[in-house]
Amino acid sequence: MNAHDGHILSYGKLLAVLxxxxxxxxxxxxxxxxxxxxxxxxxxxxxxxxxxxxxxxFFMHLKYExxxxxAITFVVTVFCVALLxxxxxxxVSYRV
Amino acid sequence: xxxKTKDNTGAKFGMWLxxxxxxxxxxxxxxxxxxxxxxxxxxxxxxxxxxDLRYGAVNTLILLTSSFTxxxxxxxxxxxxxxGSLIFLCISIAxxxxxxxxKYFEWGHKFSHDIxxxxxxxxxxxxxxxxxxxxxxxxxxxxGVHIIAGLSLLITAAWFVKKGKIVASDFVFLENSGLYWHxxxxxxxxxxxxxxxxx
Numbered sequence: 001m002n003a004h005d006g007h008i009l010s011y012g013k014l015l016a017v018l019x020x021x022x023x024x025x026x027x028x029x030x031x032x033x034x035x036x037x038x039x040x041x042x043x044x045x046x047x048x049x050x051x052x053x054x055x056x057x058f059f060m061h062l063k064y065e066x067x068x069x070x071a072i073t074f075v076v077t078v079f080c081v082a083l084l085x086x087x088x089x090x091x092v093s094y095r096v
Numbered sequence: 097x098x099x100k101t102k103d104n105t106g107a108k109f110g111m112w113l114x115x116x117x118x119x120x121x122x123x124x125x126x127x128x129x130x131x132x133x134x135x136x137x138x139x140x141x142x143x144x145x146x147x148d149l150r151y152g153a154v155n156t157l158i159l160l161t162s163s164f165t166x167x168x169x170x171x172x173x174x175x176x177x178x179x180g181s182l183i184f185l186c187i188s189i190a191x192x193x194x195x196x197x198x199k200y201f202e203w204g205h206k207f208s209h210d211i212x213x214x215x216x217x218x219x220x221x222x223x224x225x226x227x228x229x230x231x232x233x234x235x236x237x238x239x240g241v242h243i244i245a246g247l248s249l250l251i252t253a254a255w256f257v258k259k260g261k262i263v264a265s266d267f268v269f270l271e272n273s274g275l276y277w278h279x280x281x282x283x284x285x286x287x288x289x290x291x292x293x294x295x
């Protein structure tokens with residue numbers, strides 16, 4: 001079985017992704033200088049998630065994997081993380 | 097090297113499973129951060145002012161660049177440009193080392209202000225600030241260990257490329273080392289806003 005006969009990412013595309021990541025880094029720094037209250041946290045986490053998505057899809061090649069196992073297990077992992085965080089804060093919020 | 101007996105998809109999938117366990121490891125620490133952030137918000141805000149955004153921002157750009165060069169090294173090897181691949185890998189390794197040097201100066205700066213685990217200043221200060229720096233040292237320290245592990249993999253991969261053991265028809269070691277390096281970058285993408293931006 002050879003997973004390597006698939007798609008080769010071009011240098012141009014990789015460079016474009018790097019450009020997007022740099023721009024998002026600058027944006028997240030600029031956003032942090034504006035006082036938005038609690039929204040600052042959500043903005044920072046949202047931009048970080050967008051950056052992470054770009055790294056996963058392109059640098060880590062997830063978008064081009066032929067086997068569905070990669071995508072499925074990754075989504076399951078994110079779901080588990082969300083579940084863990086969600087239930088934890090649910091618990092913490094309702095503690096007396 | 098006999099490539100016929102190799103299951104590259106299996107090798108890569110195994111690497112991904114390992115990466116999931118790494119994600120869970122750091123998620124636990126991030127949850128700890130979030131829970132204490134809620135409880136000691138004013139202390140976290142005060143403590144966060146001690147951190148220098150410039151170190152964090154520069155290290156972010158360095159890691160993103162190194163992630164790009166690792167991905168480019170894979171593209172190069174697949175295009176049968178071993179020399180190019182080697183150059184990209186060397187740039188990645190250099191970026192990782194520069195990251196660690198920055199970290200050294202950043203930590204050194206904190207140490208000179210008597211801010212380190214169990215220091216007199218932190219022990220006498222507010223509890224929340226002590227917890228903030230405890231988390232700061234554990235999370236960035238653990239991440240630093242991952243950088244060192246990633247560097248070891250990249251150096252090994254570069255050596256294999258040089259020796260012709262990683263070639264266009266068999267480069268799964270390079271791919272898995274790259275995946276690990278990207279994960280280290282991914283974790284930093286979340287560490288950066290949590291410590292340097294949100295407070």
